[in-house]
Amino acid sequence: MILGTRMARRTRYFFCPRLPAQGAKLIVGLLLVLLTGCRPSHSGRIVVGSKNFTEQVVLAELMAQHIEARLHVRVERRFYLAGSYIAHQAVLADRIDIYPEYTGTALTAILKESPNWDANTVFNEVREQYRARFHLTVIAPFGFNNSFAMVMRSDQARKLGITKLSQAKPFAPQWTFGCGYEFLERPDGYNGLVRRYGLTFRDKPRVMDLGLLYRALQDRQIDLAAGNDTDGLIAALNMTVLQDDLHYFPPYEAVPVVNGDALRRFPQLASVLNELANTISDEEMRQMNYAVDGKHRDVVDVVKEFRRKKAL
Numbered sequence: 001m002i003l004g005t006r007m008a009r010r011t012r013y014f015f016c017p018r019l020p021a022q023g024a025k026l027i028v029g030l031l032l033v034l035l036t037g038c039r040p041s042h043s044g045r046i047v048v049g050s051k052n053f054t055e056q057v058v059l060a061e062l063m064a065q066h067i068e069a070r071l072h073v074r075v076e077r078r079f080y081l082a083g084s085y086i087a088h089q090a091v092l093a094d095r096i097d098i099y100p101e102y103t104g105t106a107l108t109a110i111l112k113e114s115p116n117w118d119a120n121t122v123f124n125e126v127r128e129q130y131r132a133r134f135h136l137t138v139i140a141p142f143g144f145n146n147s148f149a150m151v152m153r154s155d156q157a158r159k160l161g162i163t164k165l166s167q168a169k170p171f172a173p174q175w176t177f178g179c180g181y182e183f184l185e186r187p188d189g190y191n192g193l194v195r196r197y198g199l200t201f202r203d204k205p206r207v208m209d210l211g212l213l214y215r216a217l218q219d220r221q222i223d224l225a226a227g228n229d230t231d232g233l234i235a236a237l238n239m240t241v242l243q244d245d246l247h248y249f250p251p252y253e254a255v256p257v258v259n260g261d262a263l264r265r266f267p268q269l270a271s272v273l274n275e276l277a278n279t280i281s282d283e284e285m286r287q288m289n290y291a292v293d294g295k296h297r298d299v300v301d302v303v304k305e306f307r308r309k310k311a312l
Helices: 019-036 054-071 084-092 103-110 119-134 154-160 181-185 190-197 210-218 260-265 269-274 282-293 299-309
Strands: 045-049 074-078 098-102 136-138 148-153 177-179 224-228 239-242 254-259
Touching: 045 054, 045 084, 054 074, 054 098, 054 254, 054 269, 054 282, 054 299, 084 098, 084 103, 084 254, 098 103, 103 119, 103 254, 119 136, 119 254, 136 260, 148 154, 148 210, 154 239, 177 181, 177 210, 181 190, 210 224, 210 239, 224 239, 254 260, 254 269, 260 269, 282 299
Parallel strands: 045 074, 045 098, 177 224
Antiparallel strands: 098 254, 136 254, 148 224, 148 239
């Protein structure tokens, strides 16, 4: 999960079944040391970060372009910062000022709270706890919900007659599951999923960079993958999302997370980011992701086009 999506297009599959227990934690620890080792000075600019998959880069680029247009300040882009833990530590350490997060991820993976299925309750809980515990401000949601999606090849789903995740139980012992390392560790991730649905897979999950999951699925290296509902490659590669019919996953509304130092330096920043609230539907997010992953368009151009359509 260290490689970015752009790099993933030039890389063969990298499987590391033992990574979550040992290697991933070591890598995360080393990255945290690098992120928090010194406090940067960027008083004259705003630094926007992102995690290491396409949707995050699109959202971060959207914020960067909007800030440049509204505040007329220099924006530095630090994208592909691995996963949630690294991005969170980066904004706490002032290595970045802003990054996009998901409310369900913030609640369960960062705050270590139990999942909740009411979107407003989750948002309010995350906003209040981020302010109290971290001195971070959570801005209003962009407008779409990006839940985890259990994805399989459409031809296999049709052959087996599967449309719901609960129908996968008798077939799972013959399948290999693939995911990013965070999905194995987080409380709303792998362990809870297999308990809820009674799933037993053929072997240990194959852990890889998120940008590689769909290609591995397409090439039959894995049979079921933990993707995201708004991933553009689902349509581009003719994949099927199995319905979460037992309602395991909480809401994952995308929100900007901003540190207090940036808001002190730029008092209008919060209101500028609030202008992006409720501007992106689920379908619009899928289309932008597909434009990058499926049509191989540049993220900058995709975001510029979206901003023109929305008159931002």
